[in-house]
Structure formats: structure tokens, C-alpha cells
Amino acid sequence: MTVNGDEARPYGRRAFLGLLAGGLSSLYWAGPAARALAPVTSGFSQLLGNLLPVGGWRIYTISGSMPIFDEQSWRLEITGLVRKPLQLTYAQLRALPRAHQVSDFHCVTGWSVAGVRWGGVRFHDLLALAEPLPSAKAIRFVSLEQPYDDSLTLDQVLLGDVMLAYELDGQPLSRPHGAPARVVIPEMYGYKGVKWLTRMELVDHQPTGYWEGLGYDQNAWVGRSNGYGS
Amino acid sequence: MAPERRRLRRFTRTERAVHWVHAVAFLLLLGSGLCLYLPSLAEVVSRRPLVKGIHIYTAVAWAVALALIALVGDRRSLMRTAREIDRFDADDRAWLRRRPAPQGRLNAGQKLNAVITAAFALLFVVTGFFLWYGERDTRFRLPSALLVHDWLMYVSFVLFVGHLFLAIVYPKTRHALNGITRGWVDEDWALRHHRKWVERLHDQEAPTLEP
Numbered sequence: 370m371t372v373n374g375d376e377a378r379p380y381g382r383r384a385f386l387g388l389l390a391g392g393l394s395s396l397y398w399a400g401p402a403a404r405a406l407a408p409v410t411s412g413f414s415q416l417l418g419n420l421l422p423v424g425g426w427r428i429y430t431i432s433g434s435m436p437i438f439d440e441q442s443w444r445l446e447i448t449g450l451v452r453k454p455l456q457l458t459y460a461q462l463r464a465l466p467r468a469h470q471v472s473d474f475h476c477v478t479g480w481s482v483a484g485v486r487w488g489g490v491r492f493h494d495l496l497a498l499a500e501p502l503p504s505a506k507a508i509r510f511v512s513l514e515q516p517y518d519d520s521l522t523l524d525q526v527l528l529g530d531v532m533l534a535y536e537l538d539g540q541p542l543s544r545p546h547g548a549p550a551r552v553v554i555p556e557m558y559g560y561k562g563v564k565w566l567t568r569m570e571l572v573d574h575q576p577t578g579y580w581e582g583l584g585y586d587q588n589a590w591v592g593r594s595n596g597y598g599s
Numbered sequence: 600m601a602p603e604r605r606r607l608r609r610f611t612r613t614e615r616a617v618h619w620v621h622a623v624a625f626l627l628l629l630g631s632g633l634c635l636y637l638p639s640l641a642e643v644v645s646r647r648p649l650v651k652g653i654h655i656y657t658a659v660a661w662a663v664a665l666a667l668i669a670l671v672g673d674r675r676s677l678m679r680t681a682r683e684i685d686r687f688d689a690d691d692r693a694w695l696r697r698r699p700a701p702q703g704r705l706n707a708g709q710k711l712n713a714v715i716t717a718a719f720a721l722l723f724v725v726t727g728f729f730l731w732y733g734e735r736d737t738r739f740r741l742p743s744a745l746l747v748h749d750w751l752m753y754v755s756f757v758l759f760v761g762h763l764f765l766a767i768v769y770p771k772t773r774h775a776l777n778g779i780t781r782g783w784v785d786e787d788w789a790l791r792h793h794r795k796w797v798e799r800l801h802d803q804e805a806p807t808l809e810p
């Protein structure tokens with residue numbers, strides 16, 4: 370063959386098998402490695418996020434188009450088992466006592482965004498306006514994006530860091546993030562946080578939401594549901 | 600009259616078919632994958648279920664097309680190429696250490712690129728399968744599958760940009776594009792870049808003409 374033919378070594382297959390072994394085993398170590406390196410990489414990815422449109426977020430939609438928020442016509446309706454059904458305009462929502470928090474966001478498919486700055490209202494303040502009846506046990510959240518809905522129990526929405534957010538990182542919530550308002554519950558996976566919210570219905574038991582209908586867990590505790598941590 | 604420039608046959612139709620099936624599928628998967636990945640693109644395109652369908656069906660079509668080529672194509676040329684990519688001789692190893700050394704039909708960088716591409720293709724399929732099937736059966740939901748799929752995308756994107764640069768932009772190497780589109784290259788170009796290959800072709804062609 371070639372002049373140096375007899376010296377040829379099968380590096381090709383070794384590199385191939387090595388890459389395969391590294392790649393397959395990384396299905397076990399990539400998650401822990403990414404978490405261990407997070408202090409180093411998060412500064413870098415923040416820098417990158419400012420330069421490029423990558424911020425760790427993936428935008429999930431279930432239909433053909435993303436709802437468009439129109440400040441004039443948008444209303445947040447609170448109905449169902451309440452003494453005073455009501456509709457809030459965007460301005461009225463923003464006039465309610467404002468809460469801030471920094472929390473991590475986890476998606477059930479495996480990605481997370483650490484240290485998200487949310488601004489919005491606590492459910493305690495929202496519900497005080499509508500006065501739930503004693504029979505109300507849960508809230509069904511309905512999105513402008515049909516047919517996306519999901520629900521949380523009243524106990525869950527009153528947890529300390531659960532909110533209806535209208536700001537993300539100091540900016541009004543953008544369209545991909547669920548403008549004008551979305552549910553935030555950091556201890557559960559993101560699919561429980563309905564985006565493009567338009568209606569809250571108080572009900573006496575939790576209905577099956579969109580993702581639950583596709584086999585996801587009703588109680589989406591991070592690390593303890595949907596096949597994780599079992 | 601100028602002496603006629605000699606052309607050398609570089610890639611068989613089967614080899615070229617494998618290359619282009621891979622290239623087209625890669626571009627479609629990259630484009631649709633980025634629409635699933637980048638919020639700004641997701642907002643513009645916004646039809647996530649459709650994009651996801653394109654992504655997954657492209658992956659299936661790609662695998663089927665490669666299997667078909669292997670079935671009906673010139674398998675011997677594929678096997679020969681695979682053997683060639685496997686072997687790194689002393690010149691290849693010197694070349695990788697950035698020392699000038701004569702190269703065979705594929706230089707050491709091309710071999711390495713082919714090896715990485717093949718391994719990544721399999722890893723994309725495995726992680727993509729877990730993403731798809733984990734949605735249907737939570738026992739197969741691996742939180743790292745998405746992370747690894749993303750990392751593969753980043754690395755292959757960088758390789759892809761380098762590949763395009765050498766194939767289309769860089770004047771010294773871009774004649775190689777002829778080899779993978781039409782199947783032949785000019786002999787004088789080949790002598791500069793793949794001398795051992797040209798010499799071997801001559802040895803095979805005219806052994807009896809030698810004194």
C-alpha cells in the first residue's frame with residue numbers, strides 16, 4: 370500500500386469507540402457535571418446570553434401560534450366557586466401589591482434556568498379580591514393558547530414562592546414567556562405554570578389538565594415526579 | 600495547445616450519496632432543532648408541534664436513506680473508505696502534529712472529521728431516541744439526554760463551520776468541492792494535497808510501463 374502502510378494504526382476505530390463510550394456514559398455524568406461546573410459556566414452563559422439569543426430557556430407551545438397580548442382587550446377573569454367573580458385589566462393587575470423573587474426554573478425535559486428574577490402578585494392578594502367559597506379546593510388556570518390549561522390546589526398556590534408573574538428579569542413578560550402573565554411555582558416542573566393566562570376558575574377538585582392528559586403527573590414536584598427520583 | 604489537465608476519479612456515486620444525504624439531513628435537523636432551542640427563533644416560527652414533527656421525521660428519513668444506500672449502493676467502495684478512515688499511518692500522525700507530510704486520498708483531518716461525524720450521528724440518534732421515547736414512557740426519561748443532545752449540536756456546529764470554510768471559502772482547499780459534487784479532481788491539485796494517493800494510482804495504472 371503506502372510507503373508507511375505497515376505502520377498504519379487503527380486510530381480511527383479507537384477514536385470512534387472512544388467517542389461513543391464518552392457520549393453514552395455522559396448520559397449518566399453530564400447532569401452532575403453541568404451542576405458541578407455551574408459556578409464556572411453560569412458567568413460565561415450569562416455573557417453569552419447577552420450576546421446571543423440563548424438564555425437557557427426553551428419555548429414550548431402546543432398549538433400553531435403564540436397568543437398575542439393586547440393590553441386593551443386582555444382581562445384576567447376569576448370565576449367559579451367565588452363570592453365575587455371579577456375581571457381585572459392589565460393596569461388593575463399591575464396595581465396590586467407587587468412581589469419579587471429569585472428562583473430556579475426546572476423543565477421536566479431536563480433543562481433548568483438558575484436564578485430567574487420574577488415580579489408579580491401573590492395568589493393570596495388575588496384571591497382576597499374574589500373571596501373563594503369554602504368549597505373551593507383548587508384553581509384551574511386557562512391559557513389564551515387553546516387548549517392549554519392546568520391546575521394547582523389552593524394549598525399549593527399559597528406556598529411562599531408561588532406567584533402570578535408579569536415581569537421576568539426586570540422586563541414585562543415577553544410573548545414567548547407567556548405575556549402578559551404566567552403562573553410560577555418553582556418547586557414544580559414548568560408545565561404546571563400556565564402561560565398567557567386569561568382565566569382562573571375555582572373548583573372543588575383538580576381537573577385533568579392538558580399535560581396530565583398526556584400522561585404527566587398532576588403533582589409535578591421537581592425531582593420527585595414524572596419518573597424522576599423513583 | 601495547452602497540455603490536457605488530467606482528472607482523477609475521487610469519490611464513487613455511493614460515497615457522494617452518503618455525503619449529501621448526511622449534509623441535507625444535518626442542515627434540516629440543525630435548522631429545526633434551533634427553532635426548538637432558541638427563544639428568538641421559537642417566537643418567529645412559533646409552530647412548535649410542526650417543527651418538532653419535521654425534526655423527528657427528518658431523523659427517520661435520514662436513517663432510512665442511509666440504509667437504502669448501503670443496500671443498493673456500491674458497498675465495496677464504502678467498506679474501502681471505512682478501512683481508509685480507520686488507518687492512521689506515520690505520515691497521518693505527523694500531519695496531525697502540524698508537520699508537513701504527504702497525504703493519502705483522505706488527509707488525517709478529513710479522516711478525523713469523518714470519525715467524529717459518524718460517532719456523533721449515532722449519539723444524536725441515541726439521545727434523540729430517549730427524548731422522544733421518554734415522553735411516552737417516563738422510565739426512559741433521562742435528564743441528561745437533552746443536555747448531551749445540545750452539546751453534540753454545539754460541537755458539530757463548530758465542525759460544520761470549519762468544514763464549510765475549507766470546502767467553499769479557502770482558496771487552497773476548495774477545489775475539493777469538485778470531488779464530492781462531480782466525483783473527480785484535477786491531478787495537479789491532487790498532487791499538492793494528496794500526493795500518496797496520486798502516486799498509488801499511478802503504480803496501479805501502469806506497472807508494466809516501468810522499465
Ligand code: HEM
Pocket residue numbers: 427478480625628629631632633635636651654655658661720723724726727728730731745748749751752755756
Ligand atoms: C439524527 C437523529 C436525531 C433525533 C432522533 C433527534 C431527536 C430530537 C428530539 C426528539 C428532540 C426533542 C424535541 C422536544 O421534545 O422538544 C430534539 C431536540 C433538538 N435537536 Fe435533535 N434529533 C436528532 C438529530 C439532531 C441534529 C443532527 C441536531 C443538530 C445539529 C439536532 C438538534 C436539536 C436541538 C438543538 C434540539 C432542541 C434541544 C433543546 O430544546 O434543548 N438534533 N431532537
